[in-house]
Amino acid sequence: MKSDKISELTTNRMSIYLRCLNELADEGIRTVSSEKIAKRFHLNSAQIRKDLAYFGEFGVRGVGYYVEELRTHLRKILGLNKEHCVAIIGAGRLGTALTDYYGFSQTNFSVAALFDADQSKIGQKVGEVEIFDIKDFAEVAERDKIDVVVIAVPAEFAQSVLEQVTNAGIKAVMNFAPSPLKVDENVKLKTIDLTTSLESLSYFLAQPAAKNGRK
Amino acid sequence: MKSDKISELTTNRMSIYLRCLNELADEGIRTVSSEKIAKRFHLNSAQIRKDLAYFGEFGVRGVGYYVEELRTHLRKILGLNKEHCVAIIGAGRLGTALTDYYGFSQTNFSVAALFDADQSKIGQKVGEVEIFDIKDFAEVAERDKIDVVVIAVPAEFAQSVLEQVTNAGIKAVMNFAPSPLKVDENVKLKTIDLTTSLESLSYFLAQPAAKNGRK
DNA sequence: TGATGTGAAGCGGTTCACAGCC
């Protein structure tokens, strides 16, 4: 089946599958069935097959999937066969922490630049990464081939920062500000809302526990 | 309608609604209809009504909702009428950044303790917050009335840390490790997987853009 | 009249179950 409209849930799972395969590959496993993956990583085998089938016929009936081959496919599909350059806007606590977040280095993402509006921070470095004036975003982004932006600024500035980076041609943005952002539909925005996550945990704690009865 | 089984999607939205109401209250708005909220914050009015109706009949036909009153209800429902004490496991970059994350202080969450296994870090402080030995978790958690734990350790340690904190009676955990964790069903686990989010953005960038055609 | 609360329809994603192929 050819990819037509792939849901975000599916692409998220593709990322998970790749992680699973990496683990299997590290153990020297050469082939694996969807059933084996499902059992081991607590997933559903039919869903694995269906997800993969959206992108091609990678499996061999009676055998399963070749681990190395499937990894290569997944990396290609996820666009991980090329390096991505990340800029982080907001050189506060969160922004600087993300700058040398292990997850960025592990995969094909490298943080090329930090941006802030605070003049006292500009010119300083976090590890190897320089802090630039947000005013110079378009210019620096162009020069450093930035293709992914992380927004780690206070909520009230998030929308204007978003507009600034999309105007500069950025198409992929990860937002940590707890703020409902409007964005062009040709731009991919992923918001990670820690406040909502926390409050959802709080809701759970406020429930009458239901120790034994239901769920 | 009485709450029977509320989905996590609903509770997440409740958190969003509270945020919207806070904004309205700041502007001095006293009453608001679901339609008004929907328009302003790009939500669906029927969904707002349905979500709220799960928890009670808060609205007045012909009028809408009383902003202050509804805020109070939402805070109560989300368990935000009591203070929550958070412990963060892993005093690395991410853990220390989260320690004075503005979101924690803004709402009713306060970070009471950090934990790590690295002996050289133990006893140090991040702001006001002391770093303890993870071995002493149960004891410190009891003393400081910890009820929420954030896991910010490398993936390979996440499962054992999770077991340690749940054994100590913790019922709500937020996990940043890119690792599929198994947990008791009476414990609420929220995983925030930055790697998957990034790879999902990467997938989007790898698509042939579809500038004008579909979507 | 105006806005809520809600049954019913609609929709999208997940799971089942099996035909098809190695």
Next chain:
DNA sequence: GGCTGTGAACCGCTTCACATCA
């Protein structure tokens, strides 16, 4: 025999549309 790829059934969430009520 074993496992994939996939139509069909299923399930849960979202949206519609309207009866209901201040």
